[in-house]
Amino acid sequence: METTTVNIGAEIKRANEKFIQAFTEGNAAGIANLYTDEGMLLPTGMEAVKGKPGIQEFWQGAMKMGVKGVKLETVEVLPCENTAIEMGNYTLTGEGGTRMDKGKYIVVWQKQNGQWKLHKDIWNTSLSAT
Amino acid sequence: METKVNLREEIRNAYNKLEGAFTKGNVTGVDSIYVENAELLAPGHDVAKGKSAILKYWQGIVDMGIRKVELNTDKVEDHNDLAVETGTYRMYAQANQQIDQGKYIVLWKHTDGKMLVERGIWNSSNPESLQFLTSRIPQHR
Numbered sequence: 001m002e003t004t005t006v007n008i009g010a011e012i013k014r015a016n017e018k019f020i021q022a023f024t025e026g027n028a029a030g031i032a033n034l035y036t037d038e039g040m041l042l043p044t045g046m047e048a049v050k051g052k053p054g055i056q057e058f059w060q061g062a063m064k065m066g067v068k069g070v071k072l073e074t075v076e077v078l079p080c081e082n083t084a085i086e087m088g089n090y091t092l093t094g095e096g097g098t099r100m101d102k103g104k105y106i107v108v109w110q111k112q113n114g115q116w117k118l119h120k121d122i123w124n125t126s127l128s129a130t
Numbered sequence: 131m132e133t134k135v136n137l138r139e140e141i142r143n144a145y146n147k148l149e150g151a152f153t154k155g156n157v158t159g160v161d162s163i164y165v166e167n168a169e170l171l172a173p174g175h176d177v178a179k180g181k182s183a184i185l186k187y188w189q190g191i192v193d194m195g196i197r198k199v200e201l202n203t204d205k206v207e208d209h210n211d212l213a214v215e216t217g218t219y220r221m222y223a224q225a226n227q228q229i230d231q232g233k234y235i236v237l238w239k240h241t242d243g244k245m246l247v248e249r250g251i252w253n254s255s256n257p258e259s260l261q262f263l264t265s266r267i268p269q270h271r
Binding site for chain 2: 040042043044045046047048078080081083085087103104105106108120122123124125126127128
């Protein structure tokens with residue numbers, strides 16, 4: 001059980017690295033491909049987004065807004081069957097690496113054909129509005 | 131795996147307690163729906179860890195003037211001892227004035243024959259909730 005948890009944690013870390021790399025390359029389609037076909041984004045400021053085309057559009061929009069990079073730091077992974085729930089912290093950076101936002105997230109991962117995919121993705125800022 | 135009926139019922143029972151606390155203006159006892167080391171990942175805050183921090187957070191929301199909260203379960207996925215719930219919420223001030231609406235994910239844990247909240251995270255769907263972020267982006271200033 002212990003070993004399994006460690007492996008899943010490492011696999012999810014690798015999947016996150018792909019996410020970060022695709023973001024740095026400005027590759028929104030590449031990010032969308034890391035989600036399941038039924039994948040769901042729950043972003044701040046809008047209704048939930050379902051499916052890859054909508055997810056790609058959302059991340060493309062974030063890049064157009066000036067988000068240049070994302071950092072993801074896993075805090076905890078809870079594995080259960082073909083699902084794993086990840087809790088973590090994120091940082092969004094703009095031009096020149098300036099910090100735009102920082103907060104926390106929960107991702108529900110689903111293993112499909114041997115690959116961990118983002119199935120549900122929600123986050124919020126830890127910065128107060130004032 | 132798809133939703134079991136009793137799972138949804140248990141979630142509703144827990145939410146009746148939480149929603150009731152806002153109507154009463156007193157959150158005492160609301161911690162009974164959470165596991166001991168539960169965490170609330172609330173927008174604009176650092177993580178609230180443990181029952182007393184969670185109670186304090188909710189009392190703060192009551193003190194801010196929120197008088198009604200509605201939680202609507204959308205989907206529940208059951209995975210052995212954990213269940214993942216997605217849903218939407220609305221918050222109102224007095225006289226049913228809607229203050230916020232958004233969406234959430236709650237992780238439920240089967241604990242001693244009951245479902246208890248292990249983690250809760252949500253965010254607003256109101257476009258204004260993004261203003262603080264866009265104001266940090268040069269071309270949006």
